[in-house]
Amino acid sequence: MxxxxxxxxxxxxxxxxxxxxxxxxxxxxxxxxxxxxxxxxxxxxxxxxxxxxxxxxxxxxxxxxxxxxxxxxxxxxxxxxxxxxxxxxxxxxxxxxxxxxxxxxxxxxxxxxxxxxxxxxxxxxxxxxxxxxxxxxxxxxxxxxxxxxxxxxxxxxxxxxxxxxxxxxxxxxxxxxxxxxxxxxxxxxxxxxxxxxxxxxxxxxxxxxxxxxxHPVGVKLPAGSDWNVPSGTFQNIRFFDKDGDNRPDKNELRFYDSGDGFEVECASCHDPHGVPGTTSKFLPTFLRVTADGSQICLTCHVK
Ligand code: HEC
Ligand code: HEC
Ligand code: HEC
Ligand code: HEC
Ligand code: HEC
Structure with a gap:
């Protein structure tokens, strides 16, 4: 040893x-x-x-x-x-x-x-x-x-x-x-x-x-006014296209379709490689969108 x-x-x-x-x-x-x-x-x-x-x-x-x-x-x-x-x-x-x-x-x-x-x-x-x-x-x-x-x-x-x-x-x-x-x-x-x-x-x-x-994974956006609806679709990803470039960027929350429709998964909210925030540091906990002011939650939920 x-x-x-x-x-x-x-x-x-x-x-x-x-x-x-x-x-x-x-x-x-x-x-x-x-x-x-x-x-x-x-x-x-x-x-x-x-x-x-x-x-x-x-x-x-x-x-x-x-x-x-x-x-x-x-x-x-x-x-x-x-x-x-x-x-x-x-x-x-x-x-x-x-x-x-x-x-x-x-x-x-x-x-x-x-x-x-x-x-x-x-x-x-x-x-x-x-x-x-x-x-x-x-x-x-x-x-x-x-x-x-x-x-x-x-x-x-x-x-x-x-x-x-x-x-x-x-x-x-x-x-x-x-x-x-x-x-x-x-x-x-x-x-x-x-x-x-x-x-x-x-x-x-x-x-x-x-x-x-x-937070549930394997769930779809329900119908109704309680939800924001993502505008972008790219292959099996539907995403909130913040910059309108038709690509799911790392700072854009998304839903993945793996056969059950577009669902929330871990990678909907997290990018395991890190996403820069407003400072040069990555957002904490590998989030795609900051949790400050619950911005991440309010991207999907209308509350
Ligand atoms: C709907 C968005 C969302 C989804 C889906 C999600 N997370 Fe998170 N996760 C968060 C947020 C927001 C935090 C930060 C919580 C905090 O600051 O306390 C977090 C924190 C974490 C942490 C750090 C521990 C903690 O509680 O602070 C781990 C590890 C983690 N997530 C892993 C996962 C894994 C694995 C999955 C899939 C099974 C997943 N997450 C799905 C939003 C999500
Ligand atoms: C801790 C695990 C982990 C490590 C380490 C890791 N990745 Fe990834 N990577 C993932 C996961 C998980 C995905 C799929 C994310 C999703 O579901 O959208 C991914 C996706 C990707 C993709 C395709 C989608 C995208 O996000 O661009 C590329 C390219 C990639 N990784 C490159 C790399 C490179 C290069 C390295 C090393 C410098 C690396 N990864 C290290 C977990 C990892
Ligand atoms: C190769 C193994 C591995 C994979 C794959 C992996 N992680 Fe981790 N992750 C770790 C380890 C190790 C840590 C550090 C300590 C821990 O979580 O116990 C960590 C930490 C985290 C943290 C906490 C970061 C912090 O600073 O608070 C989050 C959030 C997280 N991972 C989310 C994810 C998500 C989401 C995925 C998939 C997209 C993923 N991880 C894939 C091994 C992994
Ligand atoms: C013998 C005790 C010991 C064991 C077992 C151990 N670690 Fe650690 N690890 C440490 C110490 C001490 C540090 C440095 C202090 C710190 O940052 O937590 C560390 C640091 C880390 C960090 C960096 C934390 C940071 O600063 O962000 C990660 C990630 C990590 N370990 C992952 C793992 C994983 C994954 C395993 C299991 C495969 C593991 N460790 C097993 C003692 C241990
Ligand atoms: C990517 C989109 C998305 C994000 C981001 C997100 N959610 Fe959700 N959330 C959902 C969906 C879809 C459901 C399933 C709703 C249903 O089927 O009623 C859900 C379910 C929930 C539920 C369970 C509702 C119930 O009826 O039991 C709570 C609570 C919740 N989310 C809170 C949060 C919080 C807090 C955050 C931020 C940390 C967050 N969500 C971020 C999409 C999202």
Missing amino acids: NKNIGAALILALGTFALGPVLAGNDRLTEFSNQGTIGNTRHNLTQRPTDGSTAINAGMMEAYRNDYQQVCVYCHTPHAANTNINAPLWNRTVRTTTYTLYTQQTLSQDATQPGPNSLTCLSCHDGQTAVDSIVNMPGSGGYNGALALNPSAGTMESLLDTWRLNGGDPAAVTHQGLNSDPNSETSCLGCHSPGKTSAATDFTVFALGTDLTND
Whole structure:
């Protein structure tokens, strides 16, 4: 075991009583949130691309394969996962039945999340390790038979075959955003209150498979005067075309049709690469439209 991993393990096991440095509702991030996804929390190499200091990269090395590329945790240029209708998708997507939002005020039954939510849920539902990808960097890193038909055990062993700079692959465990902080395979083993004090609390980001307490996905715009109606249509996207260029831009909220009509999905409201606001910083929480004054809500809802 090398020194870095040893130190990380000690920190993982230690429960320091100092309390979290950043409170759970604190939006602070060590990344600059500017310019590219490389400077956001969606950079799982933990090495910002703007040249600022690595984010405790040493400590993180033992908990996910460090592929040293930003996009590869989600996309691959070749041999993508075509089981899901998402752009050059490189992640394992498990067949999961989600518990849907069911308040009786809803005017329709929500349908199961479509591809434009399943991409996000492939990390945020905690069922799959964040480094679980179909095509790992370098030669020999592809095993379609295993990766496209995942079953927990075999997937682990595939990920175990990857190594960085000749390092010991067995020293790396593959963790997910499992909502149980006591699970041996959860990132929340550090990133939750009472665990490693230096690690940000991620509890609220671990959505799980129960979506009853989340804004509904798999829902269409109901008829009636309670709604603004988007003007633009492009392929399977209907969108609020703010600049009238007939293209769904990243700062334009949208509905996706994956067979059940135009529906709200995770990517209706969020762009996982970050969207600039009025300052040079990205809008918080990867939103396409700011939540200031509830502008995002009022784009769809007339309230
Ligand atoms: C954390 C996961 C994640 C990472 C990392 C990521 N993407 Fe994406 N990307 C997505 C998702 C999810 C979509 C589909 C969004 C949707 O449903 O509309 C997407 C869509 C795209 C698209 C097509 C639609 C669009 O938004 O333009 C391009 C091009 C793209 N990504 C490029 C990149 C590049 C280049 C990188 C690395 C610099 C990258 N992505 C990193 C998740 C990611
Ligand atoms: C490769 C895994 C992965 C994928 C795919 C992914 N995320 Fe994340 N996301 C993370 C991680 C890791 C974090 C940081 C901590 C956490 O959420 O536990 C994060 C953080 C976030 C945050 C909180 C950001 C903040 O600063 O408050 C939001 C919002 C988010 N993701 C939304 C999405 C959406 C929406 C999608 C799909 C369009 C998506 N993510 C796809 C891994 C992923
Ligand atoms: C050994 C404890 C430990 C484990 C396990 C761990 N992390 Fe971390 N992580 C840290 C520390 C410490 C930091 C730096 C402090 C901070 O920013 O939270 C950090 C930072 C991060 C950040 C950047 C937070 C920011 O500043 O925006 C992300 C994203 C992240 N970790 C994701 C993950 C993911 C995904 C996993 C599971 C694969 C994971 N971590 C597992 C300790 C850990
Ligand atoms: C109707 C718009 C909308 C949809 C759809 C949506 N979100 Fe969000 N999401 C938001 C807003 C707004 C916030 C910011 C909440 C805040 O500031 O507290 C947010 C916050 C988050 C966060 C940060 C945690 C938090 O509560 O602050 C994560 C992670 C996240 N969303 C993931 C997802 C995923 C995954 C999906 C799909 C299952 C999704 N979102 C669907 C609007 C949406
Ligand atoms: C992309 C469009 C869109 C955005 C943005 C959006 N919503 Fe919704 N919302 C919908 C749709 C469509 C429904 C389903 C309505 C129905 O079937 O009755 C819905 C449902 C709801 C419901 C449940 C209503 C019920 O009857 O149970 C609430 C509450 C809600 N939204 C609040 C919000 C808030 C708060 C925000 C901002 C954080 C927001 N929405 C942003 C489209 C949107």
